[in-house]
Amino acid sequence: MRLLMAGSPGAGKGTHGRRLGADLGIPHIATGELLREQVAAGTPIGRKAQEYMDRGDYVPDDVMIEMIRLRLAEPDAEKGFILDGYPRTDAQATALDKLLANEGHAIDAVLVLEVPVEEIVQRLSGRRMCPKCQRAYHMADDPPKDDECCDDDGTTLIIRRDDEPDTVRYRLKVYADRTAGVIEHYDVDSIVRRVDGRASIHEVAKRIDETLGLDK
Ligand code: AMP
Numbered sequence: 001m002r003l004l005m006a007g008s009p010g011a012g013k014g015t016h017g018r019r020l021g022a023d024l025g026i027p028h029i030a031t032g033e034l035l036r037e038q039v040a041a042g043t044p045i046g047r048k049a050q051e052y053m054d055r056g057d058y059v060p061d062d063v064m065i066e067m068i069r070l071r072l073a074e075p076d077a078e079k080g081f082i083l084d085g086y087p088r089t090d091a092q093a094t095a096l097d098k099l100l101a102n103e104g105h106a107i108d109a110v111l112v113l114e115v116p117v118e119e120i121v122q123r124l125s126g127r128r129m130c131p132k133c134q135r136a137y138h139m140a141d142d143p144p145k146d147d148e149c150c151d152d153d154g155t156t157l158i159i160r161r162d163d164e165p166d167t168v169r170y171r172l173k174v175y176a177d178r179t180a181g182v183i184e185h186y187d188v189d190s191i192v193r194r195v196d197g198r199a200s201i202h203e204v205a206k207r208i209d210e211t212l213g214l215d216k
Contacts, residue, residue, distance in 0.1 A: 007113035017084040030084035056171040113197035128157035
């Protein structure tokens with residue numbers, strides 16, 4: 001399965017993408033996570049990306065297209081993958097199609113998690129992240145078992161710099177301007193599946209599995 005997770009920041013792409021990847025035995029590849037790893041490691045790409053990320057802008061297409069080309073060439077992505085947060089622009093979508101077509105592949109499904117803007121703002125304001133494994137939590141809806149520490153590795157959770165309210169508003173605008181329309185790119189092939197993301201994680205997971213036919 002070659003699946004794209006789509007939807008605005010805070011819609012639940014990471015939470016559900018991670019779980020789906022584990023269930024299907026294919027890598028969950030989140031470009032935001034790949035970039036944060038580069039930033040943390042202080043690589044040239046990380047240094048270049050950080051200024052864009054901190055203000056909520058997109059990292060330039062050429063950087064992203066090359067990053068995905070390299071990641072999808074790794075052996076674990078051969079049988080399938082879940083892409084989360086990519087493609088975010090028309091240029092990225094076109095480049096991805098070309099890359100896959102060269103190998104005789106194509107995207108099988110685009111899963112769009114739909115959550116209204118008011119709920120997104122509320123979700124992102126309560127979001128915390130593990131800086132080590134990048135798992136996301138919500139302090140009210142999906143809190144860690146132990147106060148402010150990651151369930152998986154015990155690391156103290158942090159607030160992402162780009163989850164500050166002003167940056168969140170800007171990120172939502174960038175999403176509306178540049179990414180919401182990218183879904184239409186895939187509509188022509190009837191592979192777009194829309195899921196109402198306004199429910200508990202458990203309920204949304206059930207809806208996703210039904211939509212993708214994984215519940216049988
Ligand atoms: P995310 O974790 O998906 O919310 O991504 C965090 C930030 O990383 C975004 O606000 C962008 O600055 C950058 N980013 C992630 N994916 C992409 C992409 N496909 N194209 C451009 N920038 C991206």
